Each structure stands twice: as structure tokens, then as C-alpha cells.
Amino acid sequence: MPTSLRTPTTPKSPDASTRMEDAAHFQQLLRELAISDTAPTAITTTSAASNPPAATTGVDSTGGTAENFDQIAYIIKQIFQAGKEGSFTDQLAVFIGKKEAEIEKMCTFHYQEFVQSVDQLLKVRQGASTWKDKILDLNDQIQSSGRKMVSKKREIIENRQTLLNIELAVESLQSCLFVLDMANKVNTSVETHKYYTALKMLEELQTTHLRPVMQYTFAQSMQEFIPIMQDKIRELVLLELQEWLATIKERTRTIGKRSIEQNQAKRARTRQHQNADTIAAGRRVSAAASSPTLGAGMMGGGEEEDHIDAGVDINFRPLYQCLHIHEVLNKRTELRTYFGDKRKIQASVLLEQKFTFDEGDLASFQQYLYDVVGFFIVEAIVMNSTQNFRSRGAVEGLWSNAMEKMNDVISESLNECGDPKLFLAIKRCVVHFIETMESYGFAITSLMDLMLSLLDRYAELMKNRCVDELVQIIEEDEYAPMIVNTQSEYDAISTASKLKQDAAGNISSASLTTTSAKSAKSSTTTPKHIPADWTNQLRFPKTLPFSRGFPRCCASIRAFVVGFYRFAEGFEQQYNEMDDLLKKSLEHVLSEDLLGCMMGKMMVNNISQVVQILVNLEWFEGACAEFEALLGEMRTSNKLGTVRLHATQSFRETRSIAEKRMFELLYMKMDDFLEMAEYDWAATTPATDYSPYLDDLVTFMNVIITSTLVNLPSHMRSGVYQGAFKHLATSIHNLVLAPTVKRVTLPAIDTLEKDVAFVEKFIAGVGEGALGEPFAQLRQTVQLLKSANIEDILNAGIRDRRYNRINLDKLAILLEKMKGDSSLFAKSTPAEKAQRKSIEVVLKGIRAGSSPTRAS
Numbered sequence: 001m002p003t004s005l006r007t008p009t010t011p012k013s014p015d016a017s018t019r020m021e022d023a024a025h026f027q028q029l030l031r032e033l034a035i036s037d038t039a040p041t042a043i044t045t046t047s048a049a050s051n052p053p054a055a056t057t058g059v060d061s062t063g064g065t066a067e068n069f070d071q072i073a074y075i076i077k078q079i080f081q082a083g084k085e086g087s088f089t090d091q092l093a094v095f096i097g098k099k100e101a102e103i104e105k106m107c108t109f110h111y112q113e114f115v116q117s118v119d120q121l122l123k124v125r126q127g128a129s130t131w132k133d134k135i136l137d138l139n140d141q142i143q144s145s146g147r148k149m150v151s152k153k154r155e156i157i158e159n160r161q162t163l164l165n166i167e168l169a170v171e172s173l174q175s176c177l178f179v180l181d182m183a184n185k186v187n188t189s190v191e192t193h194k195y196y197t198a199l200k201m202l203e204e205l206q207t208t209h210l211r212p213v214m215q216y217t218f219a220q221s222m223q224e225f226i227p228i229m230q231d232k233i234r235e236l237v238l239l240e241l242q243e244w245l246a247t248i249k250e251r252t253r254t255i256g257k258r259s260i261e262q263n264q265a266k267r268a269r270t271r272q273h274q275n276a277d278t279i280a281a282g283r284r285v286s287a288a289a290s291s292p293t294l295g296a297g298m299m300g301g302g303e304e305e306d307h308i309d310a311g312v313d314i315n316f317r318p319l320y321q322c323l324h325i326h327e328v329l330n331k332r333t334e335l336r337t338y339f340g341d342k343r344k345i346q347a348s349v350l351l352e353q354k355f356t357f358d359e360g361d362l363a364s365f366q367q368y369l370y371d372v373v374g375f376f377i378v379e380a381i382v383m384n385s386t387q388n389f390r391s392r393g394a395v396e397g398l399w400s401n402a403m404e405k406m407n408d409v410i411s412e413s414l415n416e417c418g419d420p421k422l423f424l425a426i427k428r429c430v431v432h433f434i435e436t437m438e439s440y441g442f443a444i445t446s447l448m449d450l451m452l453s454l455l456d457r458y459a460e461l462m463k464n465r466c467v468d469e470l471v472q473i474i475e476e477d478e479y480a481p482m483i484v485n486t487q488s489e490y491d492a493i494s495t496a497s498k499l500k501q502d503a504a505g506n507i508s509s510a511s512l513t514t515t516s517a518k519s520a521k522s523s524t525t526t527p528k529h530i531p532a533d534w535t536n537q538l539r540f541p542k543t544l545p546f547s548r549g550f551p552r553c554c555a556s557i558r559a560f561v562v563g564f565y566r567f568a569e570g571f572e573q574q575y576n577e578m579d580d581l582l583k584k585s586l587e588h589v590l591s592e593d594l595l596g597c598m599m600g601k602m603m604v605n606n607i608s609q610v611v612q613i614l615v616n617l618e619w620f621e622g623a624c625a626e627f628e629a630l631l632g633e634m635r636t637s638n639k640l641g642t643v644r645l646h647a648t649q650s651f652r653e654t655r656s657i658a659e660k661r662m663f664e665l666l667y668m669k670m671d672d673f674l675e676m677a678e679y680d681w682a683a684t685t686p687a688t689d690y691s692p693y694l695d696d697l698v699t700f701m702n703v704i705i706t707s708t709l710v711n712l713p714s715h716m717r718s719g720v721y722q723g724a725f726k727h728l729a730t731s732i733h734n735l736v737l738a739p740t741v742k743r744v745t746l747p748a749i750d751t752l753e754k755d756v757a758f759v760e761k762f763i764a765g766v767g768e769g770a771l772g773e774p775f776a777q778l779r780q781t782v783q784l785l786k787s788a789n790i791e792d793i794l795n796a797g798i799r800d801r802r803y804n805r806i807n808l809d810k811l812a813i814l815l816e817k818m819k820g821d822s823s824l825f826a827k828s829t830p831a832e833k834a835q836r837k838s839i840e841v842v843l844k845g846i847r848a849g850s851s852p853t854r855a856s
Contacts, residue, residue: 175213182209183222186229193240195233195321199328202226230329237322238338244318245342248378251314252350256373256436263436319382323389336389343379347398350375351405357417362425365413369433372402380440396443403446410450414457420465420563423458427451427567452577458567463585466560467593470553474597477549479612481711484542493544493551545711546619547612553594554623558630561586565634583631583643590624590647595654602658607665608708614658615711621651662720666704667727673697674731679748681741681817686750690758697728698762705766725763726774732756733778737813744817746786753782777805784811785818790838794845812846815839 079088182201189198206226213219319339326335350371355364376399383390410430417423430451434444484490561582568578598617602610624645631643676693701724709717736744736752756779763775780803784793792798793806819839 172213172216175209176216176218179205179209179213179219179222190229190233190236193236195237195325196328198233199230199325202229203328233325234329234331237318237325240318241322241339242342244315245346248314249346252374252378253367253370254374255314255377256370256375259373259377260370260432260436263439264432267435314378316381316385320386323386332389339390340394344398347375347402351402351409354409355413357413357422357426362422362429365426366429368409369429372406373433373436376402376437376442377440380442399442400446403450407446407450407453411453414454420458420461423454423461424563424567427454427458430454431569452581455567455578455581459564459581459585462560462563463589466556466589469556470589470594471597473549473552473556474594474601477547479547479549479601479606479609481612481615482544482546482548482550484544485540487540490540490542546616550616550619553620557586557589557627560589561627561630561634579631583645586627586631587645587647590620590627590645591650594620595647595650599654599657602661605665605668607662607669607704610658610662610665611708611712614655614662614716617651617655617658618713618716621648621655624648624651659716659719663723663727666720666724669700670697670724670728671731673700674728674735677732677735679735679751681736681744681748683745683747683751686747687754690754691751694755694758698759701762721763721766722774725759728759729774729778732759733781733810736817737810741817744814746818749782749785749818752778753786756782777807780805781811781814785814790815790835790842791845793842808846812843815843819843 076088079085182205186198186201186205189195189201206223210219210223214223323332323335326332353364353368353371355368357365376395379390379395379398383392383395410426414423414426417426430447434447434451437447438444482493484493564578564582564585568582598613602613604610624647627647628643628645631645673693673696676696677691678693679691705721709720712720732752732755735741736748756775760775760779784790784803784806793803793808793811799806819836
């Protein structure tokens with residue numbers, strides 16, 4: 001059968017098993033060719049020799065291959081090496097022929113099915129041609145029927161398009177007219193200051209109404225003009241905001257003044273219900289009401305709005321409108337920055353105002369405070385009536401900067417101010433300012449620091465004034481006991497000091513009580529520590545122990561304390577610091593200034609002045625306790641503990657110095673009289689009377705005792721007498737013990753005994769107890785020297801009973817002077833020789849230390 005008539009078969013790709021089978025057949029063919037009978041023996045031998053047995057055996061007994069085509073190359077190589085190419089080609093042709101026969105046999109097996117398929121295809125082809133002819137006929141009929149309908153349809157479409165164009169034209173015209181009408185309304189709204197309405201219409205035009213007519217030139221122009229119109233509206237509201245800021249600036253002072261006045265009125269009503277004890281003590285306690293915090297609820301109750309509405313009409317509409325417009329334009333941040341910058345400029349101009357206190361005029365200073373109060377009240381209202389516009393941090397930052405500038409301006413303006421009254425008035429103004437700003441929740445810490453600074457300067461000013469007064473009082477004091485001639489004069493003294501009276505009706509050195517200005521209703525009121533019948537017991541003129549400078553100093557110190565706390569009123573939170581400052585200042589005034597001035601006055605050589613200073617110091621020492629009580633009464637109640645002034649110890653120590661100075665001057669004067677003493681220690685006959693210099697000395701001592709020392713307390717007077725007479729006894733004793741005295745006779749001892757007796761008689765007349773004790777040593781020494789048995793001093797029993805005050809060392813010196821030169825006794829009487837012998841025995845015993853104890 002021809003190849004073209006063969007039934008086509010779909011070629012199949014040989015799988016692995018088929019390829020393996022073909023390869024095995026081909027390899028078998030080659031093998032058969034290689035080992036055929038026609039092949040020379042050498043080939044086989046060579047093949048077997050050149051390859052291992054495993055390599056020549058490529059196919060197993062079942063016909064499968066393990067090495068596949070790898071052995072073919074080797075076998076072909078053997079064929080060519082053996083020269084059997086022709087035989088190999090013939091065998092290959094036979095093999096191919098066999099395979100072609102097998103293929104032809106397979107094709108013959110499928111031929112009938114192929115013929116049937118061709119017949120069926122020919123029938124399908126004939127049917128398809130018939131249907132094609134029918135379809136072409138039907139198409140010609142449809143085309144002929146639809147040509148008329150298409151023509152009519154085309155006419156309908158054209159007419160409808162024309163109608164649609166007309167409707168679009170009308171609609172476009174109406175849209176354009178509406179857009180133009182809205183543009184006119186925008187202009188009208190801007191002219192009538194309805195900026196928000198204008199902006200909303202512009203937004204509506206831009207987003208809705210202009211889009212349908214954007215193909216027209218006028219719509220494009222309007223689209224470009226909308227941003228310009230929005231900027232114009234923004235400029236207009238900013239202009240109105242500027243005018244509003246200018247108006248606020250003009251009314252700021254009035255706002256601040258009204259706010260301060262209202263705040264003070266509220267506090268006045270509150271103070272009417274305060275504790276009566278606080279009122280009596282002269283303190284004003286702030287109202288116990290919690291202040292609203294800055295930025296939280298300050299406008300809720302409308303209380304702060306009253307500060308503005310009372311006589312001042314402030315309309316915040318321009319600000320709120322400007323804020324609203326900028327929110328619509330998404331320019332809130334720009335407005336916030338603009339508003340903050342403007343307010344900073346206003347605050348800077350406001351805070352840089354200059355004022356002086358040269359003439360004591362507070363008007364400019366008050367106006368300055370009014371401006372600051374009004375400015376920040378407006379800030380607080382704006383912050384609390386808006387959201388996310390005037391931030392708390394911005395207002396607090398502006399307030400902090402304002403406080404720094406205020407502190408600098410006020411401090412600079414007060415540099416030359418030296419009037420405490422003006423300081424007090426300035427303090428009141430600042431207190432009112434602080435109270436008002438605190439009611440709006442502003443932080444006043446820096447202002448309190450300013451007040452503490454002012455208080456420091458005020459305290460320093462008051463202290464300097466007090467020190468000047470004290471110095472002047474100390475300089476002008478007469479340093480004599482004060483004489484009071486009238487009851488009014490006595491009451492005036494009692495206002496500054498409260499005196500205690502002893503049972504005899506005498507004024508005793510007690511204490512000073514300082515009374516507050518508010519508790520002392522009149523200078524003639526009898527102090528509460530004085531008995532009610534005291535004024536009836538007093539007889540004038542009355543001599544007081546202290547000098548006139550003491551009550552004057554007390555009054556000056558009391559005025560300093562009261563004035564200090566008058567300045568401190570209204571700052572209870574800082575009372576602890578103020579208490580410490582006052583205590584420190586008062587300590588300095590008392591311990592440094594007052595005592596320093598009094599110490600200078602003690603350096604004079606006037607014993608009566610030193611004694612009076614000593615008396616005053618004792619009164620000042622007692623007065624410190626009353627100063628402590630005054631501080632405890634006027635200081636804040638929430639600081640516990642008793643006030644203690646170190647000045648008490650300072651006065652006590654200074655009093656000791658004054659005592660030493662008094663003794664020093666007294667001893668100097670006594671030494672002046674002792675220098676006039678003229679003793680003849682080698683006299684052969686005793687004097688008929690005591691030494692003349694003692695008359696002047698006793699007269700001086702009598703004057704001192706009856707006038708100068710009479711104001712001293714009894715215990716102090718006894719000490720002065722004891723010290724003076726001890727110094728006198730020691731000085732007289734030293735006269736005879738002086739190195740210049742070489743010899744002392746018994747007549748000289750007799751004279752000395754008369755002097756001792758005279759002085760002891762004077763001492764006994766003083767009437768101050770055992771004042772003669774300082775002369776006991778000198779008296780026992782004289783008695784021993786005049787005794788017939790000088791050797792009794794060596795007897796312990798007799799010495800302890802009769803000569804216990806004698807100093808053996810001084811006695812030895814005196815006995816040496818009485819023994820004299822041995823050549824002088826060559827012609828002595830037996831009594832004198834016996835005396836000399838006794839003296840030598842005593843001296844020998846003293847030197848040998850035979851005495852068990854040596855008198856001091």
C-alpha cells in the first residue's frame with residue numbers, strides 16, 4: 001500500500017524500556033558480528049586481551065543491558081580494528097530490513113480503521129457546504145429587511161442628539177447663572193462681615209458648583225480667584241483682631257484695677273469672719289479657699305468673668321471669629337503663632353515701663369501693676385475659653401518671663417529707696433497684685449521670691465534705721481539712773497517696758513515686755529503685769545535703776561519687730577523664712593550693734609558710766625526673754641517651738657566684761673590713792689594715828705558706795721565691795737612686801753595695825769556682811785609680828801586657831817625684812833636679841849617645811 005494511504009498514527013515517544021530493548025538488540029547484533037565464524041581469531045583474542053571480562057559482557061542472559069550504549073562504542077572499535085566494516089554494514093542492513101518489515105506489518109494491521117475515518121470526513125464536508133449556502137440566503141434576506149429600519153433609527157438618533165444639546169445648553173446656562181449669583185452673595189457676605197458664610201459659599205463653589213462649568217473661561221477665572229478671596233477674608237479678620245488687640249491694650253489697666261479692687265473686696269468680706277485672736281494680734285490671714293488652677297475650670301462658674309464685666313465691656317467676638325475663620329482655612333497654627341507674637345510684643349512693651357519712687361509717688365507703680373493684671377487676666381480668659389489655641393505652656397512661659405522682668409524692674413526702681421513707709425506701701429500693692437493673680441491660678445513663686453527679697457531689703461533698712469537710732473540713743477544717754485517726774489512719763493516708759501515692784505515699792509531689775517502696737521490701745525493704759533493699785537503706790541519723782549537710754553532702746557527694738565511683721569502680713573506661706581530673717585536681724589542688732597556701741601562706751605575712764613552700763617546690761621539681758629515672747633506671739637502659729645535669742649548669752653558675757661572693766665577702773669582709782677601712801681618702815685616710834693592717805697581713799701569709797709554702786713543689785717554690790725576691799729588689803733600688804741623695802745621695824749608694824757583697824761572700821765560701817773575677810777590675812781600677820789611668841793606660827797594647833805589665813809611665804813619675806821642686818825643688832829637690847837632669835841627660828845622652820853601645811 002502506498003505510504004500516503006496509510007492510516008496516520010500518532011507517534012509515541014519511546015519510553016525507557018523500549019530504548020533499552022532496542023539498544024539490547026543492536027548490541028546483540030554487534031556482538032554476533034564480532035564473534036561470527038568469519039571473524040579472525042586474533043580479533044577475539046585481542047578483544048579479550050585488551051578488555052577485562054566484565055567490560056565485554058554488556059548484556060546479561062535475559063537480553064537486558066546493564067551498560068546500555070557504553071559497550072557499543074567499544075564493539076564498533078573492535079570491528080574497525082578487525083577490519084570487518086563491510087560485514088558490519090551488511091548485517092546492519094539486514095537488521096534494518098527486519099525492522100522495516102515489522103513496521104509495515106504494524107501499519108497493515110490499522111489500515112481499515114483509517115479508511116473508515118476518511119469516508120466519514122467526506123460526508124461531513126458535503127453537509128457543511130449545504131448549510132453554508134442556506135446561511136448566505138438567510139443573510140441576504142435579513143440585510144434587505146433592516147436597511148429601512150436603520151434609516152429611521154438614524155433619524156431618531158439625530159433628533160435626540162439635538163434635543164439633548166438644547167437641554168445641556170439650558171442646564172449650563174442655569175449653572176452659570178447660579179455660580180454668578182453665589183459669587184455676588186460672597187461679596188455681599190464679605191461686605192457685611194459675614195466671613196464664615198462667605199468662606200462656606202466659596203468652598204461650595206470650589207467643590208461643587210464650579211466643576212460643571214469649568215469649560216468656561218469665567219469659571220476658570222473664578223477658580224483662580226477663590227484662594228485670593230480666602231486670603232482677603234483672612235486679612236480682614238486679622239485686621240479686626242489687630243483692632244481688638246489695640247482695644248484690649250487700652251482697657252488693660254482698667255481691667256486690672258477692677259480685678260484688684262474686687263479681689264480685695266472679697267477678701268475684706270472674708271476677713272470679717274476670721275478668728276478674733278488673729279485680728280487682735282494684727283495678722284491678716286488669707287481666706288481659706290482653694291484657688292482655681294491655671295487652665296482648669298476658671299471660666300466655669302463665671303466668677304472670673306465678673307472681674308471683667310464690672311464696669312468694663314470687653315467683647316471677645318473678634319478673637320473667636322478670627323480663630324473660627326482660620327480653623328476653616330486650616331491656618332490655626334499660623335494664627336496661634338501670630339497671636340502669640342503680638343501678645344509677646346504687648347507684654348514686652350508693658351513690662352518695660354519705667355517708674356520711680358523718688359518723690360514717694362505710687363501712682364505709676366500701681367498703674368504698672370494694673371496693666372500686668374489686666375493683661376494676664378485676658379490671657380487666662382482666652383486660654384480657658386478656647387481649645388488648642390492659647391496653650392497653658394505658652395501662657396505660663398509668658399507669665400514666667402513677665403515675672404522675671406517685673407522682679408528686675410521693681411528691684412531696680414527700689415535701689416535708691418530708703419523710706420520704710422514707702423517700702424510698706426509698695427509691699428501692699430504687690431500683695432494685692434499677688435492675691436489677685438493667685439485667684440486666677442497663676443504661679444506666684446517667683447513673686448514670693450521677690451517679696452522675700454523686698455523683705456530682706458526692708459529688714460536691712462529697718463535694721464539700719466534701728467541701729468542708727470540705737471547708736472544715737474547710746475551716744476545721747478546720760479548714763480545716770482532715770483528720774484520719772486510724772487505719771488504720764490512713767491506710763492510712756494511702761495509702754496516699752498513693764499517693770500516689777502518689790503514688796504517695798506521699789507523698782508526691781510526684772511524684765512522688759514514689748515507689746516504689739518495693736519494690743520496697746522493707749523500710752524496711759526497700765527500694763528497687764530503691773531498690779532492695779534501700783535499707780536497709787538508710786539510717788540513722784542521716782543528713780544528707776546536703768547538710764548533713760550534703756551526704754552528708748554526697747555521702744556526702738558519693739559518698733560523694729562512690729563514694723564517687720566507689718567510688712568510680712570499676707571505671706572503666711574513664707575512666715576518660716578520671715579521668722580528666721582527677723583530673728584537673725586534681731587540677733588545682729590542686739591549682739592553686734594547695740595552691744596558693740598555699749599562696749600565702746602565702757603572703754604571710758606568713768607566708773608559711774610561703766611556701772612550704769614552694767615545695770616543697763618542686766619536689764620537688757622532680762623529684756624531678751626520678753627523679746628523672745630514677742631517673737632513667739634507674732635510669728636506664725638504653724639511653726640512650733642520656743643524662740644531663743646543668743647543675744648541673752650551675749651548680754652551675759654558683756655555684763656561680765658563690764659564687771660571686769662568696773663573693777664579695773666575701781667582698782668586704778670584705788671591705786672592712785674595708794675600711791676600717795678608714805679610709810680616709814682624703819683621708824684623707831686609708832687605713828688599716833690592712821691595714815692592720811694586713807695582719808696581720801698575712804699572718802700572716795702564712800703562716794704562710790706553711796707552713789708555709783710547703789711543701783712547695783714545686792715548680790716552684785718557685795719561682789720564689788722568684796723573685790724575692792726580684797727584689792728585694797730592685797731595692795732597694802734604688797735607695800736610692806738615690796739623689794740624696795742629693806743627693813744621693817746615694830747613701830748612701823750604698829751602704824752600698819754592702826755591703818756588696818758581704820759579700814760576695818762570703815763568696812764564694818766558699810767553693812768554688807770563679812771566684807772572684812774579680805775583683811776584677815778593682813779590682820780593676823782600684824783598680830784603675829786606684835787606677839788611675844790612669834791614661834792607660835794610653827795605650832796599647828798595654834799596656827800589653825802589664830803593664824804590660819806597667814807601665807808608662810810609672805811611671812812618669811814616680812815620676817816627677813818624685820819630681822820635686818822646682823823651688824824645692826826650688835827648693840828641691841830636682850831629683848832631685841834631674843835626677838836631676832838625667835839625670827840630666825842621661825843624662818844628656819846618655814847624653810848625646813850616643819851609646818852604640816854602652808855597657808856595660802
